Amino acid sequence: MYQGPASKVPARAQGGPRFTRAPPPPAGYSSPVLSTVLVTGANRGIGLELSRQLTARGDVVIATCRRPSEDLDRTGARVIEGVDVTEAAGLAALTDAVGDERLDVLINNAGILTRETIPDLGGPGPGGFDRIRRQLEVNSLGPLRVTCALLGNLGEGGKVAIVTSRMGSLGDNTSGARYGYRMSKAAVNMAGVSLAHDLRPRGIAVALLHPGFVATEMTGGMGNYGPDEAARLLIERVDGMTLATSGTFWHASGEVLPW
Numbered sequence: 234m235y236q237g238p239a240s241k242v243p244a245r246a247q248g249g250p251r252f253t254r255a256p257p258p259p260a261g262y263s264s265p266v267l268s269t270v271l272v273t274g275a276n277r278g279i280g281l282e283l284s285r286q287l288t289a290r291g292d293v294v295i296a297t298c299r300r301p302s303e304d305l306d307r308t309g310a311r312v313i314e315g316v317d318v319t320e321a322a323g324l325a326a327l328t329d330a331v332g333d334e335r336l337d338v339l340i341n342n343a344g345i346l347t348r349e350t351i352p353d354l355g356g357p358g359p360g361g362f363d364r365i366r367r368q369l370e371v372n373s374l375g376p377l378r379v380t381c382a383l384l385g386n387l388g389e390g391g392k393v394a395i396v397t398s399r400m401g402s403l404g405d406n407t408s409g410a411r412y413g414y415r416m417s418k419a420a421v422n423m424a425g426v427s428l429a430h431d432l433r434p435r436g437i438a439v440a441l442l443h444p445g446f447v448a449t450e451m452t453g454g455m456g457n458y459g460p461d462e463a464a465r466l467l468i469e470r471v472d473g474m475t476l477a478t479s480g481t482f483w484h485a486s487g488e489v490l491p492w
């Protein structure tokens with residue numbers, strides 16, 4: 234998993250792995266079932282690539298962000314800006330823009346990662362604890378807030394995917410540290426399991442999805458693959474979501490991860 238401090242140097246400039254963008258879909262290609270999909274945190278990284286690939290295969294994509302990007306505008310997704318998942322105003326902008334439109338899939342992708350170590354947390358200022366609190370706001374409460382705000386738009390057969398991390402797995406924590414990120418992703422995993430129970434009677438499936446170690450700004454450009462491959466695998470998992478497997482914690486590769 235990611236170990237170094239964040240940097241905006243692209244992987245290629247660091248001598249890291251090269252990534253190529255997924256080729257455009259062949260002419261005539263279309264999704265098996267066209268859907269309306271809402272993706273949060275869509276202006277860059279994995280969310281951008283999800284929006285690009287879903288739009289390319291013919292799904293209607295509602296892409297939310299705090300600030301749009303030219304890359305996102307080019308996807309052809311319908312962009313809703315001003316959606317900070319921690320703020321009431323952001324949620325209001327979201328629900329106003331979506332109105333009573335029916336959503337088939339909600340992908341809670343927005344997230345942040347900061348670094349807290351024992352020395353940070355033992356220091357004189359609140360710094361490390363403030364960063365932990367912020368990660369809980371964005372990574373744990375954000376997906377729950379957005380899901381609850383849009384529940385009226387999801388009906389029988391709907392899907393809620395939460396992009397979490399295996400760094401939130403208690404069973405998989407073999408290296409410690411990353412207090413805020415690990416705690417926030419463990420908490421959202423728990424929220425996801427509760428949502429799976431609570432939404433089952435409404436016919437809505439929930440999945441906790443780890444995208445893999447992906448070269449984005451979050452990882453300082455380091456990763457085992459690029460956002461194009463991560464998005465391709467995540468879309469496969471979302472397509473395969475069912476009520477029977479609702480509440481499962483998946484690696485994007487299809488492996489079931491330990492809690």
Ligand SMILES: NC(=O)c1ccc[n+]([C@@H]2O[C@H](COP(=O)([O-])OP(=O)(O)OC[C@H]3O[C@@H](n4cnc5c(N)ncnc54)[C@H](OP(=O)(O)O)[C@@H]3O)[C@@H](O)[C@H]2O)c1
Pocket residue numbers: 235273274275276277278279280298299300316317318319342343344345346371396397398399443444445446447448449450451452456
């Ligand atoms: N990359 C990996 O290896 C990896 C591994 C495991 C899990 N994940 C998870 O995958 C998801 C996407 O990560 P990424 O790698 O694509 O990271 P990224 O490139 O840093 O993108 C993060 C996205 O989240 C948005 N965001 C951050 N704070 C927000 C807020 N308060 N409200 C709304 N949007 C906010 C960002 O928007 P701004 O541009 O406005 O900041 C950006 O669109 C995250 O949930 C992350 O935890 C990533």
